[in-house]
Amino acid sequence: MAKVLCVLYPDPVTGYPPKYARDDIPVIKGYPNGQTVPSPEGELGFKPGDLVGCVSGELGLRKYLESHGHELVVTSDKEGVDSTFERHLPDADIVISQPFWPAYLTPERIAKAKKLKLALTAGIGSDHVDLKAAAARGVTVAEVTFSNSISVAEHVVMMTLSLVRNYLPSHQFAVNGGWNIADCVTRSYDLEGMHFGTIAAGRIGLAVLRRLKPFDVHLHYYDPHRLSPQIEAELNLTYHETPQSLVKVCDVINLQTPLYPSTEHMFDDRMFELVKRGAYLINTARGKLCDRDAVVRAVESGRLAGYAGDVWYPQPAPVDHPWRRMPYEGMTPHISGTSLSAQHRYAAGTLEILQCFLDRKPIRPEYLIVDGGNLAGTGAGSYKLD
Template sequence: MPYLPIAVGPLTPRTPPIKILNFHQHKVSFSTHFPNYTYFFNPQKSSHEAILYKGGNAATSEPRLLGTTENQLGIRKWLESQGHEYIVSDSKEGADSDFQKHIVDAEILITTPFHPGYLTADLIAKAKNLKLCVTAGVGSDHIDLNAAVKSGIQVLEVSGSNVVSVAEHVMMSILLLVRNFVPAHEMIERGDWMVSDIARNAFDLEGKVVGTIGAGRIGYRVLQRLIPFDCKELLYYDYAPLPEAAAKAVNARRVEDLKEFVSQCDVVTVNCPLHEGTLGLVNTELLKHFKKGSWLVNTARGAICDKDAVAAALASGHLNGYAGDVWNVQPAPKDHVLRTAKNVLGGGNGMVPHYSGTTLDAQARYASGTKSIIENYLSNKAQEPQNIIVGIGKYETKAYGQR
């Protein structure tokens, strides 16, 4: 399968106790992918503080919302029992934020893709004690990975923790666009009933050509889930071909030219990491090559698709729909163009908050995986190879554009 990192040896020993900074929903020093955690470990004891997204009443009443500042990935007692400081907060923007205040002496940073603490090269330069960054979830584009390589900071994520969750969300998004579900439900809420207004833009998925940009852990699972729908053809665009047996199992054909790929698809779904090579990948120029009336789904990263170009393509009728849960800025501003963008018939918008990979099932997996990564680090044990994005001074994956 594409995007699989290679193995590395044990991590460098460290001396406890340390300071963990969590930029998610609770006072822990780490930041994750969805509820966004930012954890820092510091060689000294200090006050507990965490940077995470606030879970509010929902987190108070539902303890399985582990990716929040309230429930703190469920690891506070475990860390504090070993004498480590666990800082959790949702404050991550600006020089006065908890994130920037505590990153200077943190040893471990935990973040999430859902409320990420953006670790820039400038912040890395100030983080003299930082040794390990953990993404509680999948996707570490909120970290300047090149700067991490140069500084000898390791970057790990909980690979596979939410791939099923996201793949299922992709399938839901495809169906709600193709079947024109959102306008139909809005009609019912308004108390109206005009079947023809909905049916004129509702189609079957059967017989359509569906393609994924990226055929890694998520993209491949999307292809698997498309099989029962009897699509005309399944396509994929990726820098590397699938193993022959894997491609045969889903009967998917690789198209090496991106413009040629999108020109053949009725539905395009984006399932690739964000890096220099995919930033703004779906732009005005590429959208010209999409089939007129096609649908686009993006649950990867918002910045892969140019928001203004997508909105314009919807308004012109070139795109019939756009759905996903990722935004170029998170939380998305109230006036973000993709909150209200519509197709020529007033539908075609399936956008939601970034939650596809943070179901309660996924949170249990990425919380457990985060604890395992930290436990391995503290006990100087080898990490699971598939979780390592940046080892000591080098990349251990090709998923972020390293070729």
């Protein structure tokens, strides 16, 4: 029997289950790169479109796990030595967490988790796990690669338009009963003709570029691994050898790079000195890619015309986090990858990975981050251990 410790975000304050706006969601059979969607054995423990990413939703896992003799503990209480997470960690065989409500598996916590064999991300992004410590302990690290990449790409497009068109303040004028047309349009522009650049053009970054091409913008990108000539020609992309080159010319800058020690605080005061005045910065990757206070200074000084972020550090962000109250912001509480559509895929992928692991079957290479003490699968091309 395995003990599965699952950390999910809290239920809606209005109660669970919610009243859903739609009766169903579209059926997606594959991803743009040809990868198929998750395919667990048997029935899902939920209806597609249900809210399963919260505590009461349990990712739909309870029926499967308990019917096979395993124990499931689900909690949102993850901070402090007396938290539910800390109390159950020492005898947990499997820890499931989310990027949206991460249970940080530090070297100290991994050392404490003597029985831990699998650290599984319900979604994409495994930087809340210390991969070096996991590899040294022989812990397998896996995530549901591509499950919510398009969800995040759509969020980037929404944030871009919201900032450039000054949508959020204009909406607030309407809510407040006003008709302040002049006030609304003093910061409203067309995206058409602007220069849009993405730093990292992997699954999400490339999906963003494809979705923005019809807007007749000039597309730029930086990535350590240059895209094929065919893709560059298809999207009329301008390649930059450094992020610094890109930020000098782009009106909108999109961050999609993984978080490494080398990319932490990539956007600091020095980088902002290079940014074109009046540019917009979008960050749905990781909060620590940006120096928190440098972002505030850049917005308040006018170096940035706006900052829209879906990621923070730490998460959840404290109430007094300055990004909540700085001007010209479009912040969201890390929701981009946990739409109800995305939850269907990453919950199904979580079940698929669990079934493979518990039945001692191979996990898809695209889901693997660390295996056998080394980076593996997707992890080998996306992460570093030092």
